[in-house]
Amino acid sequence: MDLKLSLEELQFRDELRAWLGANLPRDWGEWREKPIEESFSYLRAWQRKLHEGRWAAVSWPKEYGGRSATLTQQAIFWEEMAQVEAPPMANTLGLGLIGPTIIAHGTEAQKKRFIPKILSAEEIWCQGFSEPNAGSDLASLQTEARLDGDHYVVNGQKVWTSFGWVGDWCELVVRTDPNAPKHKGLTVLLIDMRSPGVEVRPLRQMTGESEFNEMFFHDVRVPAENVLGAVNDGWNVAVSTLMYERGSFGARLHPLFKRNISRLIELSRKFHKNGHAAAQDPLSRQKLAQCYAEIEIMRLNQLRAFSRITATGAPGPEGSIQKIFWSELNQRLQQIAQEMFGAYGQLLGGDSHAVDKGIWSYGYLRTRGNTIEAGTSEVQRSIIGHFVLGLPKSY
């Protein structure tokens, strides 16, 4: 047990700080309020710059353009990025989930073909997992791929695809053996989104935006060399992607949560409750303190999980704790904000009276999705029950 940064960790942090000092764009403030469709090329350019400094994917092995950063260094990376309010990178899924999956399961040829362009944001990736009839029960998905010579022919529909509208490539889970048990007949294909027969439609969500897409595949031909991992072993490949999703996301979110609670504490001096500033109202103080404490515990859980991953080599089902913890905590945080703002909480970004240009009313609605996306809280609890506690499978 030693939570002080090691010499190497300090060097890593200082090198990053120096790089950010010289390279952080100064005009992000003018872009951040714009719709992502408008700012996307800006984000691409920022990622390219990070890549030139070898900062785009610090967790990746050195030979693939990363820094082989330890989990602690990754946590430092996200914290530093949040502290200087750096713009996000364009290829979120490629860098965070799909790149690592290709590095773990891909052939040498696939790694050479795909990895450099993920890093440089030349090719944006999306993830085709969920279907209208396969959400929590992902393994029951029906999009099928039939072998025809040296190509697979894909037919089906995917839903809840982030970055589908801008995706150049997609990690797609398909059924290649309809007769095998549901987990054994799946394969992961890497699909060029410009292939004939791919259609992408926006999916409008409760916040009013279209972060996600629906994707339709009509007789899309995919070269057999684009199978990732083994044919009919797609479940294992997909699960490793999901583990990356659940395992480390908390480390990226923590600095943002911390910023939100700090802002809320600031605002508690301005908003009034029961005749005095919320900062002086006993009940508001209790709620702010509870939230502050839970955000700190989220950080500590993450650090402990990192130490376990370092010891065992891979993210495990304990990542489900993090997923439940951050998603439900984020909803509680937004609720506390709403209670503090009273009637002002409902005002949207366009309203001149909105608090912080509407980020809180947006956050209140957007966080409803947190306990659903990347595996519902119910699925996460079943994963803990079965895979961590050893209870019989309930589904």
Place this chain on the structure above:
Amino acid sequence: MEFGLSESQEFLKDSAREFFAGECPSAEMRRLMETDTAYDAALWSKITEQGYTGVIFPEAYGGVGLGKFELMLLMEEAGRALLPGPFFSTVVLAGSVLEAVGSPAHQNKYLAPICRGEVRATVAFVEAGASWNPRDVQLSATNGKLTGEKFFVTDAAIADFLVVVARNGVFVVDSKARGLKISPMSAMDLTRKLYVVEFKNTPVEKIGSGTDLPRALDIATAALAAELVGGMQRTLEATVEYAKTRKQFGKPIGMFQAVQHQCADMYLETESSRSAVYYAGWALEENSPDAATAVSIAKMYASDAARTVGNRGIQVHGGMGFTWENDLHLYYRRAKASETAFGDATFHRERIARLVVDEGVVSAKHA
């Protein structure tokens, strides 16, 4: 950075678990809780032989000199066994206060015998108002004598001396001093007895001022939270085991999501409490600027979580969980006592608010 146990820390934790399981199994714990003081001299000398009575104190006084983080591991295992008797009162509480406020002479006189396992002791702090805020202490010594009452004093009847916190300092009172009356309070937790202590012109010896008291209280508070983690862990394991073996509708009840998800939440609450407690132990050991916040976070979270984990565990056990013969209620009773001791969750949330809302002492991050 490494948020995990070193080999020697693993060893300490494993051997403590083995020791408590061997020397104080459930049957022995139940035998002791039925006695007046829950104290057993033979068990105490075994605890002493392990070095536990001097675990965090300097070798100069016969201690072992381990850190506060190690104390958390030891207390976690003591909590898992629901260790009855005055270990917490004597070593963790009285020992920490003596170390924090006493002179070397006082430590030779009072702390060294604690380390050697020769005496039992406790701290009298709370008064009729039941407040853990040092500002609410009313008792005051005049001319070396004390008059008044202290409430909720743990293990007072078995203590050889009491450390008393008064407005004008910290004092030691011999248990045989004149004018001292110790009366039992009948409380839920049978394994750690509570008393009202009355002083009537009782002679006391001043050992120091209250200035250094908060740190000692923080150590005891974190240690109590660690003990709660051990109790939660035991409750979780017993509940998961029960959910695997108990069958209804032809299936183990742990197969039903309504039951399984309770267990998952127990796991989340237990692990989150553990993260908070381990960090508090580390922050205390390192004198980190956010140590007080870390202690309050740990106590606040563990106080609420221990009650919730207990509720869930009893519910999953069904009728069995409601019986006297099942140990769950004994952990549940301890959880209630520990929830209020050293400030409940509400108390610590207000303390956190003072630190982070009023003063803006944020976490040390990567210190």
